[in-house]
Amino acid sequence: MPHVDTDLTLTPVGHVSSPLTDRAAAPRQGSEGAPEAWLVFEPAYHAALDGLRPGDRIIVLTWLHQASREVLRTRPRDDPANPETGVFATRSPDRPNPVGLHPVEILQVTGRRLRVGGMEAVDGTPILDVKPVLGSPPGA
Template sequence: MMEIKPIGYVKNDAEKDVDFDELISRVEVLPDYVDGLYRIEECDELEIIFYFHKSNSYKLRVHPHHDPTQPEVGVFSSRSPNRPNFLGLTRVKLLRRDGNVLFVKGLDAFNGTPVIDIKPVTRRDQRK
């Protein structure tokens, strides 16, 4: 059996769709995981893995951006939150760290979203 526990939670003003590209969010890391943030402020960008806690079902074919005028694609060819495991991944800009709180820009997650993992974006992740 697989068990995944949140390492923190997203705090922001997003209760429904907003311009996530410009949204500043806080990722509040739980006390047990704060030491894992050591030297994270040396990173410019991070990848945040989170759980779509507002999703409760999925389809294997979806219309991109929930727009029925667009042709269907497979869910794995989309950014739909309605996925078999309800996991999301977003690359964000790290603005600053204050103790257990990361201030990030561009996180497309709603207030209260559980954060599963945080990874640095490295040169290896950059596309040419």
């Protein structure tokens, strides 16, 4: 087995500003009625936003800070009718490394803030990174 450096350090680049404050009441996916939210970036990362435009589709990577890191099995969508499944086969926020993946559209760019549609992350969720959706032309 090759040696893997397990000393990882992640630095949030910003946070989500959202009307969602209760994890239990938040939609499970952005397409399930999630509200608009603001992605607020730290001043040190302002230059990294250069080139992002309204209409761009991006993937926001977050740290699901309210998640349990001890959960290895769950019932998909918390439905008792579903069999227990390993978390790696689900989109459960509770998992060993609770990284959130949020495909959203940029609605507005204002300084260090991006207003996005359909963001299911709760208020205060740390942002780890932003990446463009491949095949989505800038500004399209």
